[in-house]
Amino acid sequence: MAQAKVLITGGAGYIGSVLTPQLLNAGFAVTVLDSFLYGQPSLLENCWHPDFQIIRGDCRDERVLRDAIGSADIIIALAALVGAPVCDADRIAARTTNLEGIQSLLKLRSKQQWILYPCTNSGYGVGEASNYCTEESPLKPISQYARDKVEAERQVLDAGNGVSLRLATVFGVSPRMRIDLLVNDFVHRAVTDRSLVIFEGHFKRNYIHIRDVARAFQHVMARFDAMKEQPYNVGLSDANLSKLELCAEIKKLIPGFSYLEAPIGEDPDKRDYIVSNAKIEATGFQPAVSLPEGINELKKAFTILRARRYSNV
Incomplete structure (x- = not known):
């Protein structure tokens, strides 16, 4: 396609602040929708870029979301309250953001727009000793955060033209740093x-570096037709x-x-x-x-x- 247009909801967060410049450097036009909940200046170094646009708003506001989706070819739905503690501290905000925000996105997007969704491998809950959790393993989320993410993943995959990445516990440095991981x-x-x-x-x-998370999204974007409508574990084997x-x-x-x-x-x-991360590794992805x-x-x-x-x- 011509220069692909990417919308990243929550693009000023921990992952988005690493992913955004990577996508710009790869030649994508990137629009970020973010509420800047934590007052973070993490995207300032991208403001010079002519293909970078920013919308200050809440992903739960359908008027804002409708305008943001606009002509996007690819939507990367990072907007979320991430982690069990912050979700337990405000369960209503967690559900309206982590689940209902995705439902609004699915309602408003066109069927031609790709959705890349970051789920969490914490949906596996408590596994069995020596038995690797694969994408076929039963999901047994034990926190509200994991339950909402697992349900949102199901709806994204059922809606078509979507891919879910079940991320391991992410680590590494980001301009929007987090110490609580x-x-x-x-x-x-x-x-x-x-x-x-x-x-x-x-x-x-299981663990995965933040730069490899960004690389995993780009990997899916390059192979979307072959990978769509499936979940993939993403971690260091x-x-x-x-x-x-x-x-x-x-x-x-x-x-x-x-x-x-x-x-x-x-x-x-x-x-x-x-x-087990064998499924995404079989598509050619290896953490760096x-x-x-x-x-x-x-x-x-x-x-x-x-x-x-x-x-x-």
Whole structure:
């Protein structure tokens, strides 16, 4: 096609602030719709670009959304309250944004417009030891955040001309930084506190660097006809790690870091699973940033950043 026009809802967030310049550099025309809930200036460096447009508004406002969709060829629906804690803090805002906002988008878009949807592999909830969760595994979300994302994914795929990426726990540096994500949080504590107490350290997760998330969206855009109307897990296949294993990896690069597992107490986040990323890898996608590379990157970032404002909660 001629120069493709991309609308990113929530494009000034953690992922969007990395994805937007990548798409502009790849030759796409990009419009971002964002409410700037956190007052973030993360897209300022893109304002010089003639193919970058910005709309300040709420994805739940159908008048704003209708105008924003306009002539977009591709819609990347990043707008969301991300994470169980922030969703639990305002359940109404979470549902109206994470589910009802997607329903409005599906109602207003034309059937020819592609939708790329970021789901979460936390929808797998609690897996079975040694059994990898694949896209065929049952979804058992255990938080409102995961339940709403899983239902929104179902509706996107049922509507046609959509792809869902079930993202592993994302880590890495973004102009709209977040410290409350697991790897980011642990590295931040290693740099600033030099110590960490872990609850239920055997719980496992999968991880993916933020730049690889942006690359995964571009990968789908280049192969949309072959990949459409399906979900894909997106993570590092060599990083299905427990919290204790993650701490050991961090300690290799930050030797002064000490951690211990609490003998009593529970983690309110009960997710525990390992994930197979073989399906998207079979389409030719391979992550480019390893966990150690991301830890080193974060180590440098947290030498600069110390404020707790870089989080959602």
